[in-house]
Amino acid sequence: MTSHPPASVVLPTVEWTPACREVADQLDQGDELLVVCDDAADPVARRDADLPDRTRLVFAGEPESCSGKANAVAAGMEAARNERVVWTDDDFHHPPDWLDRFHEDYERHGPVTELPFFVGRDPLATLLEPTYALGGTAGVYAGDNAWAGAVMFERDDLDEESFLADLRRTVSDDGLLGERLDVTPLRRTRQVAVGGTIRETLERHVRFVQIVRHHDPVGMAAMVAAATVATLFCLLAPLVAFPLLTLAYAGIYLAFGVRRWTALLAYPATLCQVPLFAYALARRTFVWGGRRYRWRSKFDVDVLD
Known part of the structure; x- marks a missing residue:
């Protein structure tokens, strides 16, 4: 017998990844895993007749005025049978106690989210790891924001x-959830x-910047101002800036239990920020998951292809 209510886990993916099996293996009686894809043409649909117990396939259809991810999450929410809901992603390891720990945390805190730590797979993404740690990990924690990759x-x-109505007319599922849900971030990273390629990293950076731009314009202005000041500091006092920035970012890594050499890239990563902000803010479209989007305002999205 479980001591917690049953949960519906919503996992958008087009392929069956190790994460799908990891989550399926953790389901208790009454729990369910909803694997959400676009349609029967997606590779994961071929597993429909061979899914683990308590696992269902959900077809979200093509997005019309939102991102494919937002569309998939909305479809999963509508198909879910339980009151307690978990959102997660298919691109990180879910240890065997992942779901049980989430239930324990919910009972203590109410809505909870874990934190991402983004690890680069190409030279540019690797260089930007310190800034991902600052914005994507420490920023989510300090701002009491939600990460859609792991939230209950x-x-x-x-x-x-x-x-759900608004989710189907925007891009960022976690950006919208962070606005509508009072969530407690856990100091636990995934x-x-x-x-994978520099082009993919640039597209991801554009999307990240536009999420902040549309959901927190004041925060966007503060980030650009801080990046400008930090860049001037690096250029005018490099012998001071290099060790200070390295120590500061190493402290952020350690605060979230991450030990990676990329903290040493804090100085060059800081120098990249102003040009990358300018590039991201100048772009009018970006690619995510094979689709190109034009995101004019929070609830004004064109799916171009």
């Missing part, structure tokens, strides 16, 4: 009907490999 809540923790 119950339906009555937010206005579900309004939330390493997520990102990039």
